[in-house]
Amino acid sequence: VSSRRLWLRMIxxxxxxxxxxxxxxxxxxxxxxxxxxxYTLPSAHxxxxxxxxxxxxxxxxxxxxxxxxxxxxxxxxxxxxxLKKTDNSKPAVRYxxxxxxxxxxxxxxxxxxxxxxxxxxxxxxVPDAHLWVKNxxxxxxxxxxxxxxxQPLQATEWLRNFRITNEPFLSKIKTKQxxxxxxxxxxxxxxxxxxxxxxxxxxxxxxxxVVGAVMKELRLQSGQPESDFRLAVAVDGVNALWGRSTxxxxxxTAVDPEELTLVYNLRKLMKNDWTGGAxxxxxxxxxxxxxxxxxYLPKELLGEKGFDSMDPFIPVSVPNYSEKEFExxxxxxxxxxxxxxxxxxxxxxxxxxxxxxxxxPSMLERICGFH
Amino acid sequence: MVCPSLFSIVxxxxxxxxxxxxxxxxxxRINVPGLGLHxxxxxxxxxxxLSTDSSKATTGSPQKGGKKVLSKKYKREPGDPRTELMPxxxxxxxxxxxxxxxxxxAIPLPVRMGCxxxxxxxxxxxxxxxxxxxxxxxxxxxxxxxKHCEALKPFCTEWPSALDxxxxxxxxxxxxxxxxxxxxAGPSIRNPAARIVHLSVKLSSLNLNDQARKKMLKLVGDxxxxxxxxxxxxxxxxxxxxxxxxxxxxLLTVLYHESWKIEAWEAxxxxxxxxxxxxxxxLSQENILDVLVRMKEAGEGEGEEVREQLLGRRExxxxxxxxxxxxxxxxxxxxxxxxxxxxxxxxxL
Numbered sequence: 001v002s003s004r005r006l007w008l009r010m011i012x013x014x015x016x017x018x019x020x021x022x023x024x025x026x027x028x029x030x031x032x033x034x035x036x037x038x039y040t041l042p043s044a045h046x047x048x049x050x051x052x053x054x055x056x057x058x059x060x061x062x063x064x065x066x067x068x069x070x071x072x073x074x075x076x077x078x079x080x081x082x083l084k085k086t087d088n089s090k091p092a093v094r095y096x097x098x099x100x101x102x103x104x105x106x107x108x109x110x111x112x113x114x115x116x117x118x119x120x121x122x123x124x125x126v127p128d129a130h131l132w133v134k135n136x137x138x139x140x141x142x143x144x145x146x147x148x149x150x151q152p153l154q155a156t157e158w159l160r161n162f163r164i165t166n167e168p169f170l171s172k173i174k175t176k177q178x179x180x181x182x183x184x185x186x187x188x189x190x191x192x193x194x195x196x197x198x199x200x201x202x203x204x205x206x207x208x209x210v211v212g213a214v215m216k217e218l219r220l221q222s223g224q225p226e227s228d229f230r231l232a233v234a235v236d237g238v239n240a241l242w243g244r245s246t247x248x249x250x251x252x253t254a255v256d257p258e259e260l261t262l263v264y265n266l267r268k269l270m271k272n273d274w275t276g277g278a279x280x281x282x283x284x285x286x287x288x289x290x291x292x293x294x295x296y297l298p299k300e301l302l303g304e305k306g307f308d309s310m311d312p313f314i315p316v317s318v319p320n321y322s323e324k325e326f327e328x329x330x331x332x333x334x335x336x337x338x339x340x341x342x343x344x345x346x347x348x349x350x351x352x353x354x355x356x357x358x359x360x361p362s363m364l365e366r367i368c369g370f371h
Numbered sequence: 372m373v374c375p376s377l378f379s380i381v382x383x384x385x386x387x388x389x390x391x392x393x394x395x396x397x398x399x400r401i402n403v404p405g406l407g408l409h410x411x412x413x414x415x416x417x418x419x420x421l422s423t424d425s426s427k428a429t430t431g432s433p434q435k436g437g438k439k440v441l442s443k444k445y446k447r448e449p450g451d452p453r454t455e456l457m458p459x460x461x462x463x464x465x466x467x468x469x470x471x472x473x474x475x476x477a478i479p480l481p482v483r484m485g486c487x488x489x490x491x492x493x494x495x496x497x498x499x500x501x502x503x504x505x506x507x508x509x510x511x512x513x514x515x516x517x518k519h520c521e522a523l524k525p526f527c528t529e530w531p532s533a534l535d536x537x538x539x540x541x542x543x544x545x546x547x548x549x550x551x552x553x554x555x556a557g558p559s560i561r562n563p564a565a566r567i568v569h570l571s572v573k574l575s576s577l578n579l580n581d582q583a584r585k586k587m588l589k590l591v592g593d594x595x596x597x598x599x600x601x602x603x604x605x606x607x608x609x610x611x612x613x614x615x616x617x618x619x620x621x622l623l624t625v626l627y628h629e630s631w632k633i634e635a636w637e638a639x640x641x642x643x644x645x646x647x648x649x650x651x652x653x654l655s656q657e658n659i660l661d662v663l664v665r666m667k668e669a670g671e672g673e674g675e676e677v678r679e680q681l682l683g684r685r686e687x688x689x690x691x692x693x694x695x696x697x698x699x700x701x702x703x704x705x706x707x708x709x710x711x712x713x714x715x716x717x718x719x720l
Contacts, residue, residue, distance in 0.1 A: 082720055085720070273665075312718065
């Protein structure tokens, strides 16, 4: 029994596809030499940076394997190397990840966000913009602007997660403007961002306007010489901002996304009229409403208006796994004993996996669960 | 009972230069008497005398039994099928001069048709109903077509020697009119399908400027094919062919003159009406100039001069090309890649 355990541990150690990392050696893991290899995110980071960002199936995988491992892939590294060279004085550059369904766009976005977090940037992460344009249980007319609508539930949830991610910054950043919520409540100029966020979480009715205020403050302050933080805006499913919504008003007409406060403020953030950071976005067809299942290219998902608003942006294609990446994923699943049947350890089994999944990452993950 | 057989021959219109005529022979049930083809296979073999092996045929000589004579009818043996006796260099047009059903003993081809037996081949041609049911074109071999052409030649005029290439034909006769006429033996010689007239013309041969061409395309809609640049007008609303031809020519004339006229309301053409995307004055141009100004690429200066200077830069021209290509051609990997490279160069990444 002991010899078997020794043998298993040897396999564990000798597995080529894994890189263990602490936050110090994280930077060392991000180069072309490490394409296809997995690096582990520390669990503290997973709890802080991704309270709401990771795909559902990946969260289940993290719970099963008891560790969060991500593959280093070329699209993520391309954007990360550009981010390393960003100039604080220039306007924010927009990056857009696009690709087939299940090819790894959200995971690439999370990889980039983790990088920004380790570099000390302030991460403003909207995990799925589609959630803001559909299935709204409560829709209130906005107190600030009567033609717009508030979504208190979504706004409070987002504020909570924002607070978890960016704890250290909340006490450092001060507001530059006075915000009046009601006759008796207001946030004075010079109060911390943390107080603003708390105001939104406790007073649910004003949470959408608080979100707008937070975005405005961060947008105005980043890139200024006296602020020492850099802002990374990460939006998954950015095509929801310029699409259609399924929310209906009381008289059963559809609500234009522009009439939603959250979407309106996020659109303002998407413009590159602020400096000192970057905007990293992903297209998503899953969860999108009124779009064809097979569309994945930027122009067809963003539409004319969306494309013109995002223009000029850098489109980064996220393809299916290459052969090397597939090998690495296969070895990782073998190493974690996820592939149970002995047939999957043979060459024929591997060819079957390639054929069934077409090297699509999400398909491969689902199929390996049955093998 | 004589079933009417249907033939249809395409005739040439007046303006069209005569190309080779196309003959379509459609089959109905054919029974053409008087041509020597009968339903059954004619057994032309004359068997010589009675067969010596007559023990099966007759039960003894008729003179033997006396009154009770069981004279079996003399049964002639079937001879070789005609295919065995056909010379290889025979005149096939004599065997199948007109459309006829499939006759297995007259066609020297080992053809099989039908659902194959398990582990075997499809059924052979002898007694094969499938081969008889389908239409065959054995009466239209190249040799037969040649004979048809020779027969029609006395009625044709000489092809003009100066029109030896397609390009010359297009140049001198840009309008092509296509009509079909039908010949049939029946109670009425008229066929209502003969009134249809197709008129096709290449738009490059018409004298249209840019605005006129765009208006013409909007007026005709689906009748224009972008790949071949041919406008096709089909007229079938009048009862007679000549009336439809006149109407088609009238339509062409009216289209041409209308597309040259400029109405007052055409000045209100919006961006959504444009057929092609033009970058000048678009949102994309505003955005990129705005970004470059904020990046302080041009240095300090007046508004107009800065814009001119920025527009003249090579990266900006490349960006403009890539955006135009993306919007006009649609998006695929190559256009996206070109756009990405252009944006990276412009933003200096």
